[in-house]
Amino acid sequence: MRFRQFAFNNIRRNTFTYIAYFLSSSFAVMTFFTYLVFVFHPDILKTPIGLPASYGMKVAACITFIFSFLFVLYSISAFLKARLKEFGILTILGAHRKQLNYLIFLENMFIGTASVITGMFCGLLFSKLFLLFGENVLDLKLPMYVPMNAVWITIAAFMGLFLILSFMTTIFIRQRKALEMVQGSRRPKKEPKASIWLALLSVVSLILAPILVSQDGFIYISLALLFDMIGVYFFFTQLFVVIIRLLKKNRRYSWQGLNLLWITELAYKMKDSARMFFMITIVATMACTTAGSVLAIQRYIEYTYTENPFAYTVHHYNSDIDTKTNKKIIPVAEKLEQTLKREGITYQKFRLNTVDIRFKHLGYLDLIRQSEYQEIAKTLSCPNVSLQDREALFIPSNLDPLMESTDTLTQLSFVNQKLSSKIEKLKIKHQYTESLLQRENLVVVNDQTYDQILKALSSDPYTISQRDQYLIPKWNDQILPDVNSIEVQMGAELSSWEKTFFDHDKVALDGYIMSRAEDYYSMKQVTSLTIFIGVFIVAIFSIFIASFLYFKLFIDLQHDQRYYHELSKMGLSQKEMRKAATKQIAFLFYIPLFFSGIQTLVALSALNPLFPVATSTISTGLRAIGIFTAIQTVYFLIVRSRYLAQLKRVMV
């Protein structure tokens, strides 16, 4: 029998050991391939969001590949560990190292090639589904195409990967002694060691990190990140072992029912792959934090739409700038009104003249005349307050939270010297939160005060910005528009009309139109794409975590089966076995999740002040964690049932 035949037969006979390795490799290939089919889709690049998005997608592709690499690396080492004994016996029977290396190399290449082919084939089927899903989320047409790019890149990347891994594993084997190999994973494991000091360092770091996050400043944030990493790393490598040791010292707890069984085993399992658990925690945190922020941004974008009562705003350029050129001036407001009339849409128009004035503590606020405000207030039924001289109605925007709370504020003081000497201060008669002019914070004063302020400013350069706000009652139903809605389409039409005048040398516009629907919709597409890619990455990642834990459990399965078999002879019932094993697996699944949940919340609460209350990052963060937990729970249940079924077989 030729050696190559031997290698091939070896795979055929040890089907079950190989199948896990083969499946996980195929899975890695499949996800990577599917993703590439999406990234290289010709129609994605043609869309307006295509170019910036494709950059992000390439980064995501790299991340996917790194995951795959680690994943395959891990499965290969798990696989080799399971077969160490076989290698040892072959060595003792007189197989040369060279032959052994050749055997391993051939095996890996067989499995590698097979899984690249299988993975791509499944990926081809799966990517049709994936593109359909993409079409729905992104409102794009994404027909299936012949993904030659994806095929070549996948083949090159993964064949290269398997080649490298094959060489690496021969090195891995070379370092083992024959005896060690024969004993394989059956050798009694040394008790996990840990240092009290490093465990304490972990505790201190874990306490410091959230404290530092709550401070302002980049240096604190980076320090917090550092401490957090240290804390989590030493948690898994040291603190956890110490905690288990303390738990075991407390015999009242540990010598009680099943505790002795699962606590001890847990310490071994955790310590064995502490680094992997650390990595899982960090990446899961990153995933949840990003997801939380993107969801918050999306909520925020929706909120800017629903909170803005005006469908269109026309900003007028300062007239004296345009008169200097001899271009023909086209009034944009007229164009907008014509378009609205053509479609038979009734509207109300409000003209506003605002001035940016800087106030102490609060920065620039927009000053408005009471007479102009009153008209809007009447239509939108906002509070109408009669204002005396030097009294103000303060309307902070709910889209742009001010750094400090203004609830107890009683007056507004100017920064400008002239204003503070002539007008002194404005007394706040009333205030309420609303976004009348999107992110602008408004100060309403009566007409006389308004004029006085302008007069006082006259020697300084100041600008009045003039704008027309268009209220279209029909569209204010709080329903988010989709691509086919007339509001979005009209917005798009107007913006492409505007574009035709950019850099025109004969004509110029006297202002520009802002359509809330158009703004909302184009931003929404960016976040949708991000979420779409994000979901994909998180899904892959969580599958990787689950299969890692699956491997972890199944490498130890032989040991665990012996363990529970002995216990079962002693009279451990099946119910008790299920309980003890479930607790163990649950800890393995949920401890990293618990940590990343806390870290995500801490990180997002640091980001929270940047967002309005209604779109808090905390709630979206909780949602992200919740979804992630739900996915992991599904895997937990699957892995648990498979594992318990295996253990049940040895129960007598």
Next chain:
Amino acid sequence: MGMLEIQKLSKIYNGKVSTRALNNIDLTIEQGEFVGIMGASGSGKTTLLNMVSTIDTPSSGKILINNQNPHQMKKNQLAQFRRRQLGFVFQDFNLLDTLTIAENIVLPLTLEKKSLKEMDEKLKAVAEKLGIVEILNKRTYEVSGGQRQRAAIARATIHSPVLLLADEPTGALDSKSSRNVMEMMEKINQTDGTTMMLVTHDPLAASYCHRVVFIKDGELYNEIHRGQNRQEFFQEIIDMLSFLGGNAHELSAVRV
């Protein structure tokens, strides 16, 4: 009525070729008796022990322990029966290598949720009796085979089982450790009155029993009782073994 009643017990392993491992065994063991089971390799000793220890189910026949038939119990009930009434010592893999010796020994008690005080008392008593006090906090791979086996006996007896079952407990030990382990078993049998059933290849170990039952090809072949002298009994066993089929040298080559 004995404390262990085996009636017309048969076991057939169904496989590609069916094996009749046990055929129509009748055996009674009295309360407090110490019985050895011997026979050639493959004669069905382990099979018999597994039936009694309820790890395996008989094809036909009945087993009564204290008038209870464990094979009619439900699974969880059976597990409980095993851990309250029975104790086991096996040739290897007795102890869990992730636990210390002490933890291994108290394991049956922790499963029963006994109080810490009771566990400590019992642990101390059994460890002193078996002379393993100083290794209690060691791990299983840090102690000798003989000590490991004594720890296994400690675990098998800490909950005062009515019946102690041992399958070649001295199989992996040298004769000095074997003797030591057997003396411990004898001591427990005498002081606690625990009924014991011991499967062994080793005439030396068997000579500590009150009675030795010989099995051949799955059937009861003969039995001999011990008189006053253990040395004499030992010789009788050797003779019996050589009579049993010329393979006495094979059997005794294992030990002595």
